[in-house]
Amino acid sequence: MTDTNALGQQQAAPLGVAVVGAGYWGPNLVRNFQSSPHFRLRWLCDLDVERARKVLGGYSTVQATADYAAVLADPEVDAVAVATPAGTHLDVALAAVRAGKHVLVEKPLAATYADGAVLVAEAEERGVTLMCDHTYCYTPAVGRIRELVHAGELGEVHFVDSVRINLGLVQKDIDVMWDLAPHDLSILDFILPEGVEPVAVAAHGADPIGAGQACVAYLTLQLSSGAIAHVHVNWLSPTKVRTTMVGGSKRTLIWDDLNPAQRVALFDRGVDLATPQELGVHERRSMQISYRTGDMIAPALPEKEALRSMVDEFAGAITEGRAPLTDGRAGLRVLDILEAASRSLEFKGAVVGLRTGH
Template sequence: MKTAQRPIGLAVVGAGYWGPNLVRNAQATPAFRLEYLCDIDIERARRVLGQYSTVRASASLDEVLADPAVDAVVVATPAATHYAVVMAAIEADKHVLVEKPLAASFVEGRELVEAAEERGLVLMLDHTYCYTPSAQYLRDLIRTGGLGDLQYLDSVRINLGLVQRDVDVLWDLAPHDLSIFLSILPEGVSPVSVSAQGSDPVGAGRACVGHLNIQMNTGAMAHIHVNWLSPTKIRTIVVGGSARTVVWDDLNPLQRLSVYDRGVDRADPAELGRDARAATIVSYRTGDMVAPALTDKEALRSVMEEFAESITHRRAPLTDGRSGLKVLALLEAATASMQQGGVSMPVLTDLARSPEEISL
């Protein structure tokens, strides 16, 4: 466990696609001292570290977890291995930051959350987009009432992507948008049901195109479109409120956020007299567009800083284990809906109990 006399000893497990980014940001975070890069392919780990690195490469997770210099572990292994690796780290009394998704199922994810909470350990999800300046600005704007009442959320995340071997497009791409939505929702707004549809036009054996609809307890709706087969890359989120609407274009570095004072206002029925029963009268509001100035900071650096601060101050991070569990609940409901032709499925609302024990 961390002491006040030294930095937090850290090990990164997994030297694949995301591992080098984690190594770079861990080494740039003063609160951490990177002790190990662990991978079953030790030569790959050594290549990532470089010839002159003082960080140790290891092919043994047991060796890493047995070292008292390691206080925390970052897990960047395939999703199917998350449960075993994260649970081993928790049982070794290590804090854990894990890539999405938390686990392969809600039941496994809940076991990890409970194990970490029982030991007083930080369990955090690397939901990187939640730590972007755009997401942080949007969260503050929504939660301070700057958008008015939330009306809808709409996300498009499509590109000519890598068809995954172990998950469909919903499980691969939708966690990004689900985690963003959960992190920016105002107090008291939560998902209650999900419907999803998917298609496999190329015969990959899993859905390559997916549409997911989420109904909120306030009547607001969220929609997510994900696609591995699009020749163009689009990453756009639109959040509509009764006062303003925000468009987040993540591929536009010069103007990622645009805040529009434009929308539809409903006339007060009391002012319409007898005609109010005949028609719903609306007026269209056209105001200014503002592009807020955002800081230019790598989101993964903020992830590492949040992980370190959560360990140091013994507090829950923004994307804690329970937020990862909510994402799993939504994904499992979406999968069940897709398997049944798109019917609406309830979302688990009591994360402390098993699916079999919950009646919604």
């Protein structure tokens, strides 16, 4: 006799997935795909097959290969996760899209906006999921910040201030802005309320150690609402700081990623301004400002690895046929800001407009 209850609760077959790239980020993806009930890892592809084998370990049933064509030819591979250098993202991801696979790409989506636009257009045309691994967006803290902002708990967003500094690994091929700012820009894109978006950016940078590219940079973004967002990235700081402040008309939120005891704090403190309608003719000349000092609360956050949540979102987007939270267009918007900020650096901090409404 068939157990209909058991059948009803039966899970859909896991999606076959291949990871391309066994370097810095690939092993993290391998671990999370292997532990996910939604996926079955079938391949790890790397030009250095021995490196791929080491990542998998001696007892793995996952196949290690340098033959990317063989991976794409496997009909049991539904999805491909790309963890190769940014300059190769277009070729590797485009081949997967054209093979009809769903694609996850580590940040940045591509090396240039033009490359990213090709990827997005091709994925949309072929009806496959294209997702950008903006990992920080899947942390419990950033998820809660997005919820609070979108629910109007902070009121209108007046400013966002983000600091990501450390004594960092000075990169040879990219400046500090392209290395660190994608994290902050992807978070900004993720948390801003509907209808509010960056419209222009000005960037200032310095290379005081003669590294050949900016080691310290400041980005100032104008938002469509009239608000402002600021990002400070730095490879030369002796201390590590990872903070984001979101100031609203009702409350201000501070996220300190290095404080596990209180990652997110919400302050009911700020400045209130009497509106012109409330003022007489003479009072309008000196607007009435009042300060409020209310409570501080620290919301409880679940403990869950960001990458695991990201992998779950990738599976959900594929099986439900919907756009993922950080889709290809989110990756494009980040590339747009980075390219505009690079142009601004060249022109000594000139304000550069962004493409809007991607």
